[in-house]
Amino acid sequence: DAGITQSPRHKVTETGTPVTLRCHQTENHRYMYWYRQDPGHGLRLIHYSYGVKDTDKGEVSDGYSVSRSKTEDFLLTLESATSSQTSVYFCAISDGTGSGNTIYFGEGSWLTVV
């Protein structure tokens, strides 16, 4: 398995509070992604990064921000958590866009907003 660690793995938080999820990789891969997984929706891309300080929005970016100050860490922040953000969040990494390059996933972070 690729060296991807997500923290925390489980969190319960109250509506309106800020939450930060961390993705840490030991593979020195350039590309990092945050997805959310919800029943009936599959995996949807929130934000992604194509290098240090280089990030862009995915298809469901509203209410989320990200930061990548160093290659190995990609942070996902919910500025003011809402119940609709209760989900499982997966981080993923890839070393490039060339033919055959594969995206590998972390173990997931279960977030419940009450």
Place this chain on the structure above:
Amino acid sequence: AQRVTQPEKLLSVFKGAPVELKCNYSYSGSPELFWYVQYSRQRLQLLLRHISRESIKGFTADLNKGETSFHLKKPFAQEEDSAMYYCALKGSNYKLTFGKGTLLTVNP
């Protein structure tokens, strides 16, 4: 825009029966197609990618550009194959777009 469609949310078969999980895609360029599998509450694992044309755990998938499909097949399903299966497409950019998934249940 790139899109992946998995028409079946649920698929139930008996052990030893053939199984086919359908995947259709929409993409204007030359796509890379993948199948990922997720066992209960675990991370997604790469199962197959069309470029390598390999067979993993008895599963195969062929890219049909004419029908824009990448169906996953296995001739004899096993109980341990029960899992959620996701088809995914990677375009010329670095995004991976997923279908909504098919939950496969293999009954004894």
